[in-house]
Amino acid sequence: MNALMLLVFDGLLLLGIVSLAWASLASSDDRNSVILFMAFGLVLAVAWGRLMAADVALAEAAIGAGLSGALLLAAVRKRPAQMAAGRANNSHNPDRTGVNMLLQWSVTLLCAALAGTLAWALLDAFSSTPHETLPQAISANLEASGVSNPVTAVLLNFRAYDTLLELAVLLTAVLGILAMGRATAVYQPAGPIFDGLVRWLVPVLILTAGYLLWVGAHAPGGAFQAGATLAAAGVVLHLAGHPRIGLPAGFALRILMAAGVAVFLAVGLSLLVMGRPFLGYPPAWAGALILIIESAAMLAIAATLVLAFVGAFPRSTATRAASRQVREEEAR
């Protein structure tokens, strides 16, 4: 491709990204702001594709723009009162006092100084030739990692410990959300057109998730992208008014939520018992072990993200009766 054309493309893309971020943060309406943020995420995914980061582009489109957008939109929908409060605050802004003005300017200046420092550090890093020892070590050991996609090799083999802790972070966050448990609004059953769409969309999403999981071993994809796609199926079902969202009930759901961390730990500890380092897979088994861990992780990530979206365990008739009982007891 022509170098000048590429430069123009980069310039326009970056202009679009920075303007969308600015518009999203400066918008006077929360709903507009969220929709602009989703657009920002999607354009960002194009930028990751441009910078040869296809794995990140897939995750950004599915999680950064898709699921975060759904979460934020649901949050705007649930809080019309808060939106009004936000608007009231904005209307106060024009008659701000001198002190307020001073504060705004000093914060802006400090942020500009931070951007300048970051830019300086970054340019300094770019000006020196990069030490390619880490990428070289990865490509030298890729054969033994059990997968041929270097990003999956880093995530599930070379730095598997980080990914284990990441799954633990995800589990902790959803436990926090469930602990504050307010069952959120249940959506009305979908009309015939949306229901027809859901019937087509959910199987396609499940199939795509399976494909992304399998292909992650040798091409962009993997447990996180697959889990997010599967979670999207759950979100669609929730929006269409399905009460159980395709999730199992009770204890099985708790096991599913913990499956990612549990299988990861079980594999790591069994290897430790066999006299290998923690999560140090024998090269002959590495591919199979990674697939097992990724399958469990995908299911756990999907269940966790759906529960994070719903904000509470899905209500079945039994739990609804139980919660009514609790409420009656509280009233007494």
Add this chain to the structure above:
Amino acid sequence: MLTAHVMYGLSGCLLVALGLRTTLLHASLLRRVLAINVMGAGVFMMLIAVAYRGLGVPPDPVPHALVLTGIVVAVSATALALALARRLHAEHDNG
């Protein structure tokens, strides 16, 4: 010289500053959560720019793995922050 990784890296710095400013100055909790996400996107952009080696050249996979982890942690933190904000507003409305 205005190469691609310099352009993307500097835009990342700009996004961090933009996000931080709104996080500190805006009153609405929802907008602050958005602003923190924009800051995160800026950090991701710097990391991906550092990993970039040119069109058609395999990039450094380590920053890519870091950003993937970051995206998932960011969405968990966003969900938790929104749940906290919702609870806060519910308490406020009741009290």
